[in-house]
Amino acid sequence: MPSSTAVVGAATAAYSAALVLAPGVLIGPAGLADSxxxxxxxxxxxxxxxxxxxxxxxxxxxxxxxxxxxxRVLADCGDAAAFGTGLAGRPTRVPVAAGAAAWGLLTLLAGVRDERAGR
Structure with a gap:
């Protein structure tokens, strides 16, 4: 069975590869100008x-x-801060910034879980 960190890492890599191939996956939900x-x-x-x-x-x-x-946690915190300030006044601000922060928290929790389980 893979570690929790490995599962979170694979999910992160899959979503992020989708952003490379189809940036609209983030552009649309974030309410960014598609340029x-x-x-x-x-x-x-x-x-x-x-x-x-x-x-x-x-x-x-x-x-x-x-x-x-x-x-990963630092990158997600940076993204959350950037989206939180950059999307000020937009209805997408909170969900997008919270989503970035949630991925960072999920990664941290996976690392802690694996450490405690000795994996």
Missing amino acids: RDTRTLVRSLGVRDTALGLALAVAPAGRARWLFVAA
Whole structure:
């Protein structure tokens, strides 16, 4: 059975790869203008998060895994802050920022669960 961190990492990588292939997956729900620049930015986020997700999926227990957990949590907190301020005044602000924060929390909880289970 895979670790919780590996499952969260694989889910992160899958969603993030979708952003690279189809940036509208985030652009539409976030209420962003669908422009070439926005697609480029979303693809960039997708590449970053695909790499972090894959790293989480394969990282061995211990220091390496915690390094990737921390990187993922920090990236999600940064995204939550950026969306929270950048989408000010829009109805999509709270759900999009909360979604980013929730992924960070989920990653942290998976890491803690695996640590406690000795995986």
